[in-house]
Amino acid sequence: MQAPPPDDYLPHLAYDSVVFGFSGEQLKILIMEYHQTKWFALPGGFVGRDENLNDAVRRGLSERTGLDDVYLEQFYTFGDADRFRPAVMDAILKANDLVVPPDHWLLDRFISVAYYALIDYNTVVPRPDALSDSINWYALDELPPLLFDHEKIVRRALQTLRENLGKKLVGMNLLPPLFTMKELQRVYEAILGEKLSRSSFQRKMLASGLLERREKRLLGGAHKAPYQYRFRRESEEIG
Amino acid sequence: MQAPPPDDYLPHLAYDSVVFGFSGEQLKILIMEYHQTKWFALPGGFVGRDENLNDAVRRGLSERTGLDDVYLEQFYTFGDADRFRPAVMDAILKANDLVVPPDHWLLDRFISVAYYALIDYNTVVPRPDALSDSINWYALDELPPLLFDHEKIVRRALQTLRENLGKKLVGMNLLPPLFTMKELQRVYEAILGEKLSRSSFQRKMLASGLLERREKRLLGGAHKAPYQYRFRRESEEIG
DNA sequence: CGCTATTGTCGCACTTTGAGACAATAATAA
DNA sequence: TTATTATTGTCTCAAAGTGCGACAATAGCG
Numbered sequence: 007m008q009a010p011p012p013d014d015y016l017p018h019l020a021y022d023s024v025v026f027g028f029s030g031e032q033l034k035i036l037i038m039e040y041h042q043t044k045w046f047a048l049p050g051g052f053v054g055r056d057e058n059l060n061d062a063v064r065r066g067l068s069e070r071t072g073l074d075d076v077y078l079e080q081f082y083t084f085g086d087a088d089r090f091r092p093a094v095m096d097a098i099l100k101a102n103d104l105v106v107p108p109d110h111w112l113l114d115r116f117i118s119v120a121y122y123a124l125i126d127y128n129t130v131v132p133r134p135d136a137l138s139d140s141i142n143w144y145a146l147d148e149l150p151p152l153l154f155d156h157e158k159i160v161r162r163a164l165q166t167l168r169e170n171l172g173k174k175l176v177g178m179n180l181l182p183p184l185f186t187m188k189e190l191q192r193v194y195e196a197i198l199g200e201k202l203s204r205s206s207f208q209r210k211m212l213a214s215g216l217l218e219r220r221e222k223r224l225l226g227g228a229h230k231a232p233y234q235y236r237f238r239r240e241s242e243e244i245g
Numbered sequence: 246m247q248a249p250p251p252d253d254y255l256p257h258l259a260y261d262s263v264v265f266g267f268s269g270e271q272l273k274i275l276i277m278e279y280h281q282t283k284w285f286a287l288p289g290g291f292v293g294r295d296e297n298l299n300d301a302v303r304r305g306l307s308e309r310t311g312l313d314d315v316y317l318e319q320f321y322t323f324g325d326a327d328r329f330r331p332a333v334m335d336a337i338l339k340a341n342d343l344v345v346p347p348d349h350w351l352l353d354r355f356i357s358v359a360y361y362a363l364i365d366y367n368t369v370v371p372r373p374d375a376l377s378d379s380i381n382w383y384a385l386d387e388l389p390p391l392l393f394d395h396e397k398i399v400r401r402a403l404q405t406l407r408e409n410l411g412k413k414l415v416g417m418n419l420l421p422p423l424f425t426m427k428e429l430q431r432v433y434e435a436i437l438g439e440k441l442s443r444s445s446f447q448r449k450m451l452a453s454g455l456l457e458r459r460e461k462r463l464l465g466g467a468h469k470a471p472y473q474y475r476f477r478r479e480s481e482e483i484g
Numbered sequence: 485c486g487c488t489a490t491t492g493t494c495g496c497a498c499t500t501t502g503a504g505a506c507a508a509t510a511a512t513a514a
Numbered sequence: 515t516t517a518t519t520a521t522t523g524t525c526t527c528a529a530a531g532t533g534c535g536a537c538a539a540t541a542g543c544g
Contacts, residue, residue: 209524
C-alpha cells in the first residue's frame with residue numbers, strides 16, 4: 007500500500023511499534039534516531055484518513071524492515087494528555103525543513119496506539135524514513151534515552167509479550183524458518199529473563215503440536231547434531 | 246471531573262465501554278438506546294482536548310452508573326476505516342435537534358478505544374445521557390442488534406475478560422463487598438461459560454491469598470450456613 | 485427430632501512440572 | 515583409527531497441581 011499524501015492523516019492520532027528481534031543471544035528492538043537531533047524514539051507513524059489502523063502499522067513496518075508478513079499485535083493505546091513535547095516536535099520538523107502552522111495538530115497532543123512485532127532478526131535491513139538518520143537494533147537493557155513516554159511503551163510491550171508467550175507460543179516468529187530446540191529455548195529465556203528447564207521445555211514444545219521436525223543438521227557445531235524444526239502454521243495444525 | 250464543552254473534543258476519537266454486571270445468575274452488560282431511534286449501542290463518549298483518555302472513560306462511567314472506583318481495563322482499539330455510518334450518526338444527532346456541518350468529524354470515521362468495566366450489579370442505577378432514552382442491563386445472549394461494530398467489541402471484551410480471569414483473579418469485582426464461595430463460583434462459571442469443580446475452585450481461591458474469611462452468615466438460606474468472604478485489596482495482601 | 489440439601493475439607497487418582505540420569509553422536513585431539 | 519568431550523534426545527522419578535468424589539458438619543424444614 008502507498009503512503010497517503012503528507013497532510014491526509016487523522017489528526018492527533020499516531021501509532022508506535024516495538025519491533026522485537028533476537029540476535030542469537032539477546033532480545034533487541036528497533037530504535038530510530040531523528041536527523042541532527044540525537045533524539046531516539048520508537049518507529050511510528052500516522053494513519054491515513056481512509057486507511058485501516060492495522061494497515062497503517064503494517065505499511066510503516068514494511069517500509070522500515072522490508073518485511074510484509076510479520077507477526078504483529080496491538081497491545082495498548084496511550085492517551086495521556088501530557089504525552090507530547092511541542093518544542094521537541096517543532097525541532098524535529100525544523101531539522102527536516104518542514105514548516106507547519108503553530109496551531110497544527112502535529113504540535114499538539116497525540117493518542118498513540120502501540121503494537122509489537124516479532125521478526126526474524128537476520129532477514130531485516132533497517133531503512134530510515136524521511137525524518138530519521140538511522141534505525142538500529144538495541145538490546146533491551148542498553149536502550150538510549152527515548153522521547154516522550156516511549157520507555158513506558160517498551161516496558162509494556164515486553165510485559166504483554168511475556169504474557170502472550172505462555173498462551174500463544176509465538177516465540178518461533180523471532181527465528182528463521184528452520185531452527186533447533188536450543189535456539190528456541192534461548193528465545194524464550196531472553197524474553198522471560200530467566201533460565202528454563204531443558205527437558206520440560208522440549209517436552210512442552212513438542213506436545214504443543216506446533217513444531218514439525220526435519221532431518222538432522224550436520225554442519226558446523228561440535229557434538230551431537232540436533233534436529234531442526236519448522237514452525238507449523240495454524241492452517242496445517244494437527245487435530 | 247466536569248465534561249468538556251460540546252465541541253472541545255479530540256476529533257475522530259471515541260471510547261466505548263463494555264460494563265459487566267452479574268445479576269446472581271447471568272452475566273450482563275449495559276446497553277443504551279438512542280432517543281426515538283430503536284438503535285442500541287454500547288455506552289461511549291469522546292475525549293476532551295485536555296483530558297487523559299483513561300479519565301474520560303472514568304468520567305463517562307461515573308455519569309452513567311454513579312460509581313467512581315471501578316475496575317476498568319482497556320482491551321483493544323478498533324480502527325478500521327469503515328466502522329462508521331454517517332447516516333446513522335446524522336439521524337441520532339437530528340433526533341436530538343443537534344446540527345453539525347456536513348463535513349464535521351462526527352459524521353466521519355472514528356477510532357474507538359474499548360474498555361471493559363466490572364461493577365457490582367446491585368449498586369448501580371443506570372442513568373441515560375443526553376443522547377439516549379434508556380440504559381439497561383442485557384444478558385450476553387439476549388443482546389439487541391447493536392450499532393456499528395459493537396457486537397465485535399463485546400465479543401472481544403468477553404474474550405479478554407476470560408483470559409484475565411485466570412491471571413488476575415478479578416471476578417470479585419462483580420460482587421458486593423461480602424460474598425460466599427458459591428456466589429464467586431457462579432461468577433466464574435458465568436464468565437467462562439462452563440461448570441467448574443467445586444473443591445478445586447475453593448482450594449485455588451483460598452490459596453490465592455486474595456480472600457479474607459469473615460464469620461458465618463445465618464440469614465435466610467436453608468442448609469448449612471456458608472462463610473462470607475471479602476476481597477482483600479492488593480495493599481493488604483499476605484506476603 | 486429426623487430428613488435433606490449445602491458447605492468445608494479431605495483423600496485419591498491422574499496430570500503436569502522440574503531436575504537429573506542415561507545413551508547416542510558429531511567434532512576434535514591423540 | 516580411536517579416545518575424548520560436550521551436546522542432544524529421551525527417560526525416570528519426585529514434587530506439585532488438578533479433577534472428582536466422599537465425608538462429616540450443620541441449618542432449615544416438616
